[in-house]
Amino acid sequence: MKHQQAVFLQEMGITHWQVRKPALFKAEEVHKQLNLSYCELLVVCTKEDQQHPLMEAILNAFEIDKDKVTYCSLAQFENQQGTLPMLIWSTIGQIEVAPGHQLLHSPALVTLAEQRQAKQILWKQFCAYHQ
Template sequence: MKHQQALYLQEMGITRWQVRKPDLFPLSLNLCTIDLSHYKLLLVASTADFAHPLMPSILNAFNLKLSEVYCCSTDQFENLQGQLPELIWSTLGEINQPHGHKLLTSSTLVQLAADANAKKALWKQFCAFNQ
């Protein structure tokens, strides 16, 4: 079940079932059950973006440490279970925005490094959420 669908069920008061023997359902093995409670930023990006030399500078500007960021792909994001961090940043294009979360979108870090206007646009999005 996708994260957005799980939130709808939760808001309607519908209890989610827990599979006792997940080995019997091979498709359910792909679901991510990661505790995101100690992360401040969920980054939906490629591993190349996360490893880009510009990433530490951006996180420093956002006043975040690398250990406070969880990075995942778009598919992994869609299958995440549980509460998400308040701040979500996507470098892979538009994603389904969970209600009650702050969503930043930007181009890839390679493009950000080459385009000052793209960096400025990302910074404006971040500042708009922190006012």
């Protein structure tokens, strides 16, 4: 179930089912719930974006400690059942989040590194939420 669907069900007072033993399924990684209790920024990205040198520079510019950042794939994000942090950044395009969350979006970091205007747009999005 996608996160947006879970939020709608929760708002209607309908509880959702959660797999108790996800290891029994082949898509175990998709069902694994993220621990977001300490998370200030959730980054929905690819492994390549997570390891790109620009990622650390952007986190430094945002003044967010890398220990307070959680990375996930789109599949993990869509299956996340818990509460999400206020700030979410997607490098894989537009994603659906419940109202009240601050959503940043940018192209993949390989593209972002080459496009000055894309970096400026990302920075303006971040600044708009932190004024």
